[in-house]
Amino acid sequence: MQSRLMLLAILLCLFDWSAAQMSFSVSEEVDKGTVIGNLAKDLNIVSQQLEERGFRIVSLLSKKYFEVDLRTGALFVNERIDREELCPNTHKCSLNIEGLISSPMNIYRIEVNILDINDNAPKFLEQIHVFNVSESSSAGERYPLPAAHDADTGINSVKTYKLSPNEFFSIDVSTSRDGLSAELVLQKALDREKQPNVRLILTAVDGGKPARSGNMQIIVNVVDVNDNTPLFSKPLYKVSVRENESVGTTILKLNATDLDEGSNAEIKYSLMKRGNVDSHEKFYVVPESGEIVLKNRLDYEENNAYELRVQASDKGGSPRSGYSKVLIEVVDMNDNAPEISITSVMSPVKEKAEIGTVVALVTVTDKDGGQNGITTCKIKNILPFKLTTNYKNYYSLIVDGLLDRETVAEYNVTITAVDAGSLPLSSTAVINVQVSDVNDNAPTFPEGAMNVYVRENSQVGNVITKVTAHDADIDDNADLTYFLIDSNSWKTQISSILNINSKTGEIMAMQSFDYEKLKTFQFKVQATDSGVPPLSSNVTVNVFVLDENDNSPSILAPYSEHGSVNSENIPYSAEAGYFVAKIRAVDPDSGYNALLSYHLSEPKGNNLFRIGTSSGEIRTKRRMSDNDLKSHPLLVLVSDNGEPSLSATVSIEVVVLESTADMQTPFRHVPLKEDSFSDLNLYLLIAIVSVSVIFLLSLISLVAVRCHRTDGSFSRYSAPMITTHPDGSWSYSKATQQYDVCFSSDTLKSDVVVFPAPFPPVDAELISINGADTFTRTQTLPNSDKVSTWSYSKATQQYDVCFSSDTLKSDVVVFPAPFPPVDAELISINGTDTFTRTQTLPNSEKVRFFIVLKVKSEMKKMSPALFLF
Numbered sequence: 120m121q122s123r124l125m126l127l128a129i130l131l132c133l134f135d136w137s138a139a140q141m142s143f144s145v146s147e148e149v150d151k152g153t154v155i156g157n158l159a160k161d162l163n164i165v166s167q168q169l170e171e172r173g174f175r176i177v178s179l180l181s182k183k184y185f186e187v188d189l190r191t192g193a194l195f196v197n198e199r200i201d202r203e204e205l206c207p208n209t210h211k212c213s214l215n216i217e218g219l220i221s222s223p224m225n226i227y228r229i230e231v232n233i234l235d236i237n238d239n240a241p242k243f244l245e246q247i248h249v250f251n252v253s254e255s256s257s258a259g260e261r262y263p264l265p266a267a268h269d270a271d272t273g274i275n276s277v278k279t280y281k282l283s284p285n286e287f288f289s290i291d292v293s294t295s296r297d298g299l300s301a302e303l304v305l306q307k308a309l310d311r312e313k314q315p316n317v318r319l320i321l322t323a324v325d326g327g328k329p330a331r332s333g334n335m336q337i338i339v340n341v342v343d344v345n346d347n348t349p350l351f352s353k354p355l356y357k358v359s360v361r362e363n364e365s366v367g368t369t370i371l372k373l374n375a376t377d378l379d380e381g382s383n384a385e386i387k388y389s390l391m392k393r394g395n396v397d398s399h400e401k402f403y404v405v406p407e408s409g410e411i412v413l414k415n416r417l418d419y420e421e422n423n424a425y426e427l428r429v430q431a432s433d434k435g436g437s438p439r440s441g442y443s444k445v446l447i448e449v450v451d452m453n454d455n456a457p458e459i460s461i462t463s464v465m466s467p468v469k470e471k472a473e474i475g476t477v478v479a480l481v482t483v484t485d486k487d488g489g490q491n492g493i494t495t496c497k498i499k500n501i502l503p504f505k506l507t508t509n510y511k512n513y514y515s516l517i518v519d520g521l522l523d524r525e526t527v528a529e530y531n532v533t534i535t536a537v538d539a540g541s542l543p544l545s546s547t548a549v550i551n552v553q554v555s556d557v558n559d560n561a562p563t564f565p566e567g568a569m570n571v572y573v574r575e576n577s578q579v580g581n582v583i584t585k586v587t588a589h590d591a592d593i594d595d596n597a598d599l600t601y602f603l604i605d606s607n608s609w610k611t612q613i614s615s616i617l618n619i620n621s622k623t624g625e626i627m628a629m630q631s632f633d634y635e636k637l638k639t640f641q642f643k644v645q646a647t648d649s650g651v652p653p654l655s656s657n658v659t660v661n662v663f664v665l666d667e668n669d670n671s672p673s674i675l676a677p678y679s680e681h682g683s684v685n686s687e688n689i690p691y692s693a694e695a696g697y698f699v700a701k702i703r704a705v706d707p708d709s710g711y712n713a714l715l716s717y718h719l720s721e722p723k724g725n726n727l728f729r730i731g732t733s734s735g736e737i738r739t740k741r742r743m744s745d746n747d748l749k750s751h752p753l754l755v756l757v758s759d760n761g762e763p764s765l766s767a768t769v770s771i772e773v774v775v776l777e778s779t780a781d782m783q784t785p786f787r788h789v790p791l792k793e794d795s796f797s798d799l800n801l802y803l804l805i806a807i808v809s810v811s812v813i814f815l816l817s818l819i820s821l822v823a824v825r826c827h828r829t830d831g832s833f834s835r836y837s838a839p840m841i842t843t844h845p846d847g848s849w850s851y852s853k854a855t856q857q858y859d860v861c862f863s864s865d866t867l868k869s870d871v872v873v874f875p876a877p878f879p880p881v882d883a884e885l886i887s888i889n890g891a892d893t894f895t896r897t898q899t900l901p902n903s904d905k906v907s908t909w910s911y912s913k914a915t916q917q918y919d920v921c922f923s924s925d926t927l928k929s930d931v932v933v934f935p936a937p938f939p940p941v942d943a944e945l946i947s948i949n950g951t952d953t954f955t956r957t958q959t960l961p962n963s964e965k966v967r968f969f970i971v972l973k974v975k976s977e978m979k980k981m982s983p984a985l986f987l988f
Contacts (some may be wrong), residue, residue, distance in 0.1 A: 144232040147202040159192025166192040178216040203270040224477040237327025239270040243335035262303040267323030274326040283320035311341035342437025347378040349431040351443035362419040373409030375431035383435035391428040419451040420486040453491040453540030459548040467553030470524040481514040491540040499533040524554040525591040558596040558650025562588040564658040575634040586624040588646035596650035604643040613642040634666040668712040668761025675703040702735035704757040712761035720754040
């Protein structure tokens with residue numbers, strides 16, 4: 120038998136490993152440690168792998184009756200097994216356990232059949248049973264004997280009854296639904312006068328080897344006279360009762376008659392006690408009416424049928440009794456909802472768990488029978504899990520989709536079990552599945568780049584900004600550390616000027632910034648989590664140093680030379696507006712901090728000179744008079760527009776001369792020491808001369824290349840020619856092209872407009888000359904498909920003169936002289952040949968020009984030629 124069960128288990132394993140079923144048998148009451156089988160051999164697993172893969176036994180029983188030796192794979196008994204305690208009143212007793220093994224996860228169903236041994240002797244509920252038998256009873260009358268109960272089953276249960284030898288009675292043993300039953304048969308008429316009672320011994324014997332037995336004493340009292348025994352209308356009553364029938368319901372009424380008269384005919388009904396049958400706990404009989412009434416609720420799952428022995432006794436002086444059987448069948452009702460039992464296997468589950476990973480074991484049971492006991496099990500709602508059937512009503516909850524803790528960190532999996540009854544009953548159970556975090560999210564910054572503005576001269580150690588990254592993971596996977604990374608385009612190590620708090624992301628300055636030395640720089644911050652492996656991301660930080668007004672204006676030469684005599688001469692005949700001097704100053708700051716204004720201070724009562732607030736030009740306000748002094752000390756204040764404003768001063772003495780013959784150079788020479796012309800001056804002079812020679816050679820080469828590209832002939836384009844017209848305008852002509860540079864001036868301002876000759880050309884279009892002093896014109900140049908746009912805006916003092924030219928055409932840009940002025944700012948020279956410059960115009964100064972010729976040819980790498988007129 121054991122070999123057949125093992126063969127069946129092996130076949131089940133080969134058929135479906137995930138729902139394997141193995142069967143073993145063991146007798147009850149065996150010693151602890153008794154080996155009942157070898158799981159390693161049956162599962163075809165090397166015994167050493169059992170411990171490595173964490174093999175264990177899972178059971179819903181109250182005790183751990185079995186255990187596995189992980190070294191040998193032997194399945195052995197771990198607790199005392201009492202079959203009568205585990206499976207009372209059942210013919211078959213089996214214990215179901217599960218074997219779990221990891222890497223990969225496998226589940227094995229193990230059924231252990233508990234074999235009965237003959238360890239219980241038959242027992243009677245009564246030690247003495249009394250029969251009252253009339254002396255007039257005739258031979259052949261039968262008297263049911265109390266049944267004995269044996270806790271063992273099968274062959275070890277009660278198999279026969281024996282009666283002690285006597286001359287009056289014999290025993291008749293028969294088989295019924297509840298087992299064996301015995302009746303006492305009268306073999307010979309009794310005579311009370313000879314023997315008032317008969318004492319017998321009834322012995323119940325089981326079928327075990329060796330057999331066990333139990334005894335009960337039977338006393339038969341011989342009763343006189345009452346000749347008739349009550350008789351039931353039926354020898355066997357049958358009735359069906361629903362298990363949910365109410366307590367107190369009459370399920371049957373007995374009927375017995377007695378041919379005697381008087382008290383000998385009055386009948387009283389009662390139930391007989393029989394062995395282990397608890398009929399007297401469930402039913403009772405009304406003695407007078409014979410009604411059988413339900414005493415306690417019935418439960419089909421406990422007992423589906425009852426066999427009652429009823430007795431009808433008369434009230435004669437020597438009562439006589441009649442007997443009958445009542446068979447009560449309990450009808451099953453769907454009154455038990457399925458029960459769900461859960462054994463958790465893995466919790467929490469990693470968010471990257473593979474599909475098919477076992478999360479929990481689920482067992483569904485229903486105490487009802489038939490269709491009422493058939494159940495189905497499913498998961499409520501759509502979740503990344505599913506139930507798979509292992510064996511009968513055993514299920515596994517497995518992963519059936521991708522888990523992402525950042526989306527859902529916890530699942531409440533609701534499992535519903537429904538039976539197949541006409542009115543289905545259901546039950547639910549909730550499995551809480553926690554999803555553990557995996558480092559699958561890199562830190563992220565709110566923006567890919569961030570701009571930080573820092574004032575120059577800020578204190579060392581100040582926090583200039585704080586970077587914050589977010590990591591969707593948790594715990595160590597979201598524990599961020601910040602690092603500084605040098606920019607590839609910057610040679611200075613960022614760690615020498617900045618420091619970052621690795622935990623908070625606060626960035627502190629390690630040195631004070633100087634806008635004049637460093638206006639902007641760039642670096643990166645890396646945020647790295649503490650996961651395994653760690654993930655990181657970067658953010659680019661652009662730092663812009665904001666200018667502070669920390670530099671005073673500086674007066675430029677010649678008035679700033681140390682030891683120079685700041686003196687200017689003007690003739691007595693100078694008209695109003697006569698140019699005296701021009702003060703030039705620069706400020707290393709930027710913006711308003713570098714926007715300079717000039718102010719003039721004269722002796723009190725002397726109002727002869729004025730200075731351009733933005734240009735620094737000193738001019739006369741009026742003609743000289745005889746009352747004016749011959750020497751005028753002036754103090755010029757140059758201040759910026761910063762907060763607070765910084766300034767510088769220079770003193771100039773203006774000397775009035777009677778005649779222009781006495782006029783000398785505008786600058787007086789400062790006596791120099793003979794040794795002031797040092798070696799450094801010599802080197803500078805040599806360098807300047809060398810650069811000039813190289814520049815001239817480059818210019819000559821450039822012109823030669825242009826001439827060469829015209830096939831060695833200047834037939835189409837002759838040499839440029841600059842002419843001055845009587846009206847004060849300049850013109851520039853080049854063979855077939857001529858450009859006129861014209862300006863008109865009033866007392867205080869000069870406007871500049873440049874356009875090709877003849878003026879106005881027939882294809883020119885005058886757009887507007889508006890209140891903002893803006894002139895815009897569009898001209899199509901000869902031999903060019905490109906359109907040139909020139910514009911001059913006096914409102915912002917910005918000149919844009921843009922040409923597009925081919926190999927033989929030049930671009931013309933016009934600037935106020937001198938070039939470059941110290942207060943000019945070069946904005947851009949871009950790919951469209953546009954040069955933009957901003958200059959504050961003098962109020963009344965005539966405009967001088969630089970004309971820049973830029974040849975577009977293969978010689979673009981050479982320096983452009985500059986001609987000063």
